[in-house]
Amino acid sequence: MVDTASRSADADAPGLVGAVEHDIREDAFPIKGWDHVKYYVGNARQAAHYYSTAFGMTLFAYRGPEQGYREHAEYALKSGGVVFVLAGGTTADSAASEHYARHGDGVIEVALEVPDVDKNYAHAIKQGAIAIEEPHDLTDEHGTIRRAVIGTYGETRNVLVDRSGYTGPFMPGFVAAEPMVTPPPKRFFQAIDHIVGNVELGKMREWVGYYERVMGFTNIVEFVEDAIATEYSALMSKVVANGSRKIKFPINEPAVGKKKSQIDEYLEFYGGPGVQHIALATSDILAAVDAMRERGVEFLEAPDAYYEDPEMRERIGEVRVPIEELQKRRVLVDRDEDGYMLQIFTKPQQDRPTMFYEIIERHGSLSFGKGNFKALFEALEKEQAKRGNL
Numbered sequence: 001m002v003d004t005a006s007r008s009a010d011a012d013a014p015g016l017v018g019a020v021e022h023d024i025r026e027d028a029f030p031i032k033g034w035d036h037v038k039y040y041v042g043n044a045r046q047a048a049h050y051y052s053t054a055f056g057m058t059l060f061a062y063r064g065p066e067q068g069y070r071e072h073a074e075y076a077l078k079s080g081g082v083v084f085v086l087a088g089g090t091t092a093d094s095a096a097s098e099h100y101a102r103h104g105d106g107v108i109e110v111a112l113e114v115p116d117v118d119k120n121y122a123h124a125i126k127q128g129a130i131a132i133e134e135p136h137d138l139t140d141e142h143g144t145i146r147r148a149v150i151g152t153y154g155e156t157r158n159v160l161v162d163r164s165g166y167t168g169p170f171m172p173g174f175v176a177a178e179p180m181v182t183p184p185p186k187r188f189f190q191a192i193d194h195i196v197g198n199v200e201l202g203k204m205r206e207w208v209g210y211y212e213r214v215m216g217f218t219n220i221v222e223f224v225e226d227a228i229a230t231e232y233s234a235l236m237s238k239v240v241a242n243g244s245r246k247i248k249f250p251i252n253e254p255a256v257g258k259k260k261s262q263i264d265e266y267l268e269f270y271g272g273p274g275v276q277h278i279a280l281a282t283s284d285i286l287a288a289v290d291a292m293r294e295r296g297v298e299f300l301e302a303p304d305a306y307y308e309d310p311e312m313r314e315r316i317g318e319v320r321v322p323i324e325e326l327q328k329r330r331v332l333v334d335r336d337e338d339g340y341m342l343q344i345f346t347k348p349q350q351d352r353p354t355m356f357y358e359i360i361e362r363h364g365s366l367s368f369g370k371g372n373f374k375a376l377f378e379a380l381e382k383e384q385a386k387r388g389n390l
Contacts, residue, residue, distance in 0.1 A: 020244060020245045022243040022244035022245070024115070024243065024244065026243065027216055027242070027243050028123050028216050029114075029120050029123050029124065029214070029215045029216045029242075030114060030115055030116070030120070031112050031113070031114055031120075031215075031242050031244075031246070031247055032112075032113040032114060032115060033081070033112075033113050033246050033247070034081070034082075034110075034111070034112065034113070034191075034192045034246070034247065035083070035111035035112055035113040035159070035161045035163070036076070036083035036084065036085055036109075036111045036161075037083070037084055037085070037107055037109065037110055037111070037192070037195070037278065038084075038085040038086075038087060038107070038108050038109035038111065038159075039084065039085065039086050039087065039105060039106065039107055039108065040087055040088075040089075040095070040096040040099040040100055040103075040105070040106060040108045041086050041087065041088050041096070041100065041105040041350075042088065042100045042104070042105060043088055044072075044073045044074065044075050044086045044087055044088030044096075045073065045075070045088070047075075047086045047088070047105065048075035048077060048086050048180060049180050049181070051077055051084060051086070052077060052179065052180040052181045053180075053181050053295055053296075054292060054295040054296050054297050055079065055188060055189075055292065055295075055297070056079060056183065056184040056187055056188040056291065056292070056295075057077040057078060057079045057082075057084065058077060058078055058079065058179045058183045059075055059076070059077050059177050059178070059179050059180045060076055060077065060078055060169060060170070060176065060177060060179075061075075061076040061169040061170035061171075061174040061175065061176060061177055062074065062075055062076065062174060062175060062177040063171075063173045063174040063175065064090070065090060067173055067174075067175060068173070069173060070090065070091070071089060071090055071091050071094035071095070071096075072087050072088065072089060072090060072094055072095075072096050073087070073088050073090055074086065074087040074088075074174070075087075075177070076169075076170045076171075076174060076177075079187045079188065079189055079190060079280075080187055080189065080190025080191060081190055081191045081192070082189060082190065082191060082192055082280060083170075085109075085170075087108075088100075096108075099155065102271050103155075103270050103271050103272075103274065103352075103354075104269070104270070104350055104351065104352040104354060105349075105350040105352075105354075105355065106270060106274050106275065106354065106355060107156060107195075107274065107275035107278075107355070108155065108156065108157060109149075109156075109157050109158075109159045110152075110156065110157070110158055110159070110195055110275070111158075111159035111160075111161050112158060112159070112160060112161065112247065113161050113162070113163065114160050114161065114162060115162065115164075116162065117135045117146040117147065117148050117160045117161070117162045118135045118146070118148075120148075120160050121134070121135050121148040121150070121160060123214075124150050124214045124215065125150075127213045127214045128210075128213060128214065129150040129151070129210075129214040130150055130151030130152070131150065131151075132149040132150060132151050132157055133147070133148055133149035134148060135147070135148040135160075136148070138171060138172040138173075139172055140168060140172035140173060141168075142166055142167045142168030142169075142172070143165045143166040143167050143168065144165045144166060144172075145161060145162065145163050145165070145166045145171060145172060146161070146162040146165075147159060147160065147161055147162075148160045150214070152197070152207070152210070152211075153197050153199045153203070153207050153251075153273040153274070154199075154270075154272045154273035154274045155272070155274070156197065156273070156274055156275060184291060186284075186287065188280075188282060188287075188288040188291055188292060188359075189280035189281060189282040189288060189359060190281065190282065190283070191280070191281040192278060192279070192280065192281070193248070193279040193280065193281040193358075193360050193362070194239075194248035194249065194250060194278075194279045194368075195248075195249060195275060195277075195278050195279070196249070196250045196251070196252065196275065196276045196277050196278075196279070197249060197250070197251050197252070197273065197274065197275055197276060198252050198253075198263050198266045198267060198270075198273060198274065198275075198276040199251060199252070199253050199273040200253065200254075200267060200272075200273060201253055201254050201255075202253065203253055203273070204236060204237070204238055204251050204252065204253035205238070207251050208238045208240055208251055211240040211249060212240065215242065216242070216243075217240040217241055217242055217247075217249070218240065218241060218242075218243075219238050219239070219240055220239050220240070220241045220245070220248075221237075221238070221239040221250075221367070221368060222237070222238045222239075235252050235253065235254055235255050235261055235262070235263045236252070236253055236254075236255050237250055237251065237252045237253075238250070238251055239251075239368065245366070250368065252276065254267070260384070262384065263276075265353055265384055265387075266353070266354050269352045269353055269354050270352065270354045270355075274354070274355075275355060276354075276355060276356070277345070277355060277356045277357055277358055278355075278357055278358070279343075279357070279358040279359075279360050280357060280358065280359055280360065281360055281361070281362065282359055282360070282361050283361065284361070285331055285342045285343075285344065285359055285360070285361040286321060286325060286329060286331070288359055289329045289331060289344055289359065290329070292346075292359075293329075297346055297349075298346065298347040299330060299344050299345065299346050299347065300330070300344070300345045300346070300347060300383065301330050301382075302330045302332055304327065306332070307323055307324075307326065307327040315335060316333050316334070316335050316340065317335065317340075319333055319340055319342070319363070320363065326342065329344070330344060331343070331344045332344060334365065334367065335365065336365050336366070336367045338364045338365050338366050338367075339362070339363045339364020339365040340363050340364065340365050341360060341361065341362045341363065341365040341367065342360070342361040342363075343358055343359065343360045343361070344358070344359050345357070345358050345359075346358075346359075347383060353383075353384070353387055
């Protein structure tokens with residue numbers, strides 16, 4: 001059984017996700033926190049084994065043909081407050097199979113836990129949200145979950161969930177499941193920090209305005225093309241967040257450059273807009289990276305020059321581990337007026353060069369690693385060149 005209270009406590013862990021003091025009762029669109037992220041994948045059983053093994057997540061619930069769900073097999077995994085649901089089609093014409101044929105493995109739902117689904121949905125629709133599923137109940141012997149769905153960029157959906165009246169393993173229809181592999185003694189990450197979307201050229205402001213209008217989010221950070229650029233490519237990005245700053249959605253669009261940017265590559269291979277990466281908050285990035293590398297996860301490699309730059313070292317100052325230890329693992333570091341942060345990015349986690357992950361450890365900093373953009377982009381372009389897509 002998922003302990004909803006303990007999941008929320010993990011997600012609210014201080015110093016991890018950049019949350020600020022905020023009373024959600026003041027919001028027209030109140031959000032308690034992240035609920036889960038659902039993927040459509042080519043083979044859910046194998047994907048669940050990969051995330052269990054490589055990411056240290058724990059399988060805890062399942063539903064599929066055995067429970068009367070004939071078109072999909074769905075595996076729910078968790079790590080602290082992070083819950084991923086991996087859904088694969090069991091028929092060629094299922095929603096997951098058709099989505100996979102167009103996009104490869106990718107996120108279909110970003111679910112948010114809210115106190116009143118009907119109130120949130122009514123506000124969103126009044127403000128021009130894309131209506132997909134009206135509020136409705138899902139019920140089994142463990143109680144009732146209230147749910148509604150609104151659209152966002154591409155085929156991605158924002159699901160609104162109220163699970164206050166439910167005590168089952170995860171969602172109605174799911175049964176408790178045993179872990180696929182022995183869970184690690186210490187989890188690698190425990191919360192979602194932010195979820196990044198890629199949209200087409202000229203669409204970023206439109207979707208920022210959508211979240212501001214529909215969910216009452218605020219544009220908290222903006223990066224223009226000069227800030228996120230190399231000799232060859234560039235992008236523009238804005239970050240919207242709710243009042244508590246628990247829910248943060250950076251939205252990227254490509255900018256004109258000499259060559260194809262990582263955003264262009266994503267849009268081409270994903271077949272349109274979608275979730276680019278999920279940032280996972282950890283309390284020990286060195287241990288997480290060591291464990292994940294040992295299990296086969298590949299990370300982007302920042303160059304030695306990044307760590308040996310005297311200006312960077314002076315700007316960063318003292319952090320909890322020697323720079324040499326960060327260099328050994330290729331972990332990036334950045335500092336702002338509130339503190340510092342450590343971060344590293346995986347390579348794409350599927351055959352298409354689309355979705356990847358960020359592992360982040362925050363020490364006061366509320367930023368997104370602006371000082372690391374050049375090193376990160378150069379590492380990304382190096383991988384693009386290997387694929388022949390730069």
